[in-house]
Amino acid sequence: MLTTTLGLLIIALVLLIVFQIAKTNELVTALKGEQEVQNVQNRFHGAMFLGFLIVGMIAAVWSAFHYAPLYLPYPSSEHGAWIRSMFFWTLVATVPVFILTHIALFWFSFQYKRDGSRTAFYFPGSNKLELIWTAIPAVVMILLVYEGLRSWYKITGPAPQEAMVVEATAQQFFWTLRYGGNDNKIGNKSVKLIGGDNSLGLDWEDSANHDDFIADELHLKVGQPVLVKISAIDVLHSFYLPHFRVKMDAVPGIPTQFWFTPTKTTKQMREELNNPDFNYELACAELCGQAHFNMRKVVVVEDEADFNAWKAQQQALYVKLGLNNQTQPSSGGTGSADEQQRNTETEHTKTAKL
Ligand SMILES: [Cu+2]
Numbered sequence: 001m002l003t004t005t006l007g008l009l010i011i012a013l014v015l016l017i018v019f020q021i022a023k024t025n026e027l028v029t030a031l032k033g034e035q036e037v038q039n040v041q042n043r044f045h046g047a048m049f050l051g052f053l054i055v056g057m058i059a060a061v062w063s064a065f066h067y068a069p070l071y072l073p074y075p076s077s078e079h080g081a082w083i084r085s086m087f088f089w090t091l092v093a094t095v096p097v098f099i100l101t102h103i104a105l106f107w108f109s110f111q112y113k114r115d116g117s118r119t120a121f122y123f124p125g126s127n128k129l130e131l132i133w134t135a136i137p138a139v140v141m142i143l144l145v146y147e148g149l150r151s152w153y154k155i156t157g158p159a160p161q162e163a164m165v166v167e168a169t170a171q172q173f174f175w176t177l178r179y180g181g182n183d184n185k186i187g188n189k190s191v192k193l194i195g196g197d198n199s200l201g202l203d204w205e206d207s208a209n210h211d212d213f214i215a216d217e218l219h220l221k222v223g224q225p226v227l228v229k230i231s232a233i234d235v236l237h238s239f240y241l242p243h244f245r246v247k248m249d250a251v252p253g254i255p256t257q258f259w260f261t262p263t264k265t266t267k268q269m270r271e272e273l274n275n276p277d278f279n280y281e282l283a284c285a286e287l288c289g290q291a292h293f294n295m296r297k298v299v300v301v302e303d304e305a306d307f308n309a310w311k312a313q314q315q316a317l318y319v320k321l322g323l324n325n326q327t328q329p330s331s332g333g334t335g336s337a338d339e340q341q342r343n344t345e346t347e348h349t350k351t352a353k354l
Pocket residue numbers: 170171236237238284285286287288292295
């Protein structure tokens with residue numbers, strides 16, 4: 001309330017000041033003669049234009065260098081290099097045009113301000129000029145769009161057969177990463193099965209689910225394509241791996257996916273950046289609620305031996321929950337109460353499904 005009142009007061013004061021200046025101007029004009037006052041104002045505005053050009057250009061160049069340490073390092077994925085090159089060529093085509101048009105805009109406003117010493121040159125137009133400044137940007141745009149679409153179709157095309165499959169499910173406020181296990185197949189799931197231990201709604205009838213495991217970190221094998229199947233349970237999220245130039249929305253009800261090939265291990269990046277604490281990261285790039293910042297996971301890219309060693313340590317969720325014992329004949333009350341309860345719960349889930 002106080003802020004609103006203060007804001008309104010400031011606006012009223014600013015309006016009052018503008019009004020007073022205009023009134024003073026009128027009086028001065030009456031005293032001095034209109035033309036002379038106009039010339040003073042034109043000189044002032046011209047100088048402001050020139051100042052804006054110089055300060056603006058210096059600030060643009062300064063900020064580009066000042067914030068350079070915050071730029072992402074060279075992409076650590078195959079397709080990331082294409083995106084980087086597209087970005088580079090877009091800048092090559094647009095930055096010189098931006099600089100030249102802005103210099104022309106502000107310099108002309110300063111240099112050719114009206115001072116009563118010359119008359120304007122009448123130029124009714126030229127078809128040749130129109131043709132040139134329409135054709136050149138059109139050709140450049142066509143080339144950029146062509147190259148962009150070509151890369152985009154390559155990036156979003158079908159994943160190679162040998163791609164490792166990982167499922168990333170987003171919800172407020174964490175990611176659940178599920179690996180296909182030894183068969184590299186992600187088992188079926190259904191919203192109807194969500195409940196109790198089964199927060200993803202996994203269908204335990206589907207044997208492809210029996211070796212799937214949930215991982216704390218996203219582990220990837222260097223040089224091996226990975227297909228990420230992305231979904232969300234509650235609201236919009238976005239699967240974002242900045243170092244790999246991977247970003248795909250996670251939409252409730254609409255499965256999305258993205259495949260890519262990591263090209264550099266975490267170890268290589270640490271050496272390259274001279275930073276022993278460096279970690280790749282997975283983030284959520286869609287403001288999804290109060291703890292949005294919390295949706296971060298560490299991504300580890302490693303060679304085949306390290307990856308296999310890590311994978312060997314992971315336990316399938318099916319086994320973790322003790323569901324594998326349930327189908328075997330009971331050996332006479334050896335199961336703990338906890339395990340028995342779990343089994344009963346699973347029976348309930350099965351019944352619910354039928
Ligand atoms: Cu999110």
